[in-house]
Amino acid sequence: MNDEDEAMVKEHIRKYEEWEDSAEGIYSETNIVAGAVDEERLIVQVLQRIPREVRKAAMENVAFVVVANCSYVQPTPTRHAVMIVLLLGLHETIGVKLTTIAHEIAHYWLDRDNEFPGTGAGGKKAEKAADDLCESWGFGRSYNNYDLIPGGET
């Protein structure tokens, strides 16, 4: 390959990676079924803000379903191992919604090596771990008091 070709290939790869990181790229490569359009944008926003490694794994393995007040949604058959169902209250602030989405992705990430993902989530320890990770990504915490969560230390 001559220098000119190599520069062209590099530029092509750079442009592709730039697209991959853009809201448009993330949206087109993520399985989102939503009864509410605005919430799709919030999922994309969260995916754009979390570490690349986590985003790629989430896009590969998670199908997102957003349920609004009442929703008629038609999920397409999915190869995704995990489904995150988001029940986002109509009166919640955008900040709370973003935190909820990031918190659920944190559960996925922390639980990713579990043979039966999702079954281990819940309980004080799991909720605090998800909140800690979520906060490290720059979002808020979902819980103020972990003692109110049933499920002991699991």
Ligand SMILES: [Zn+2]
């Ligand atoms: Zn949780």
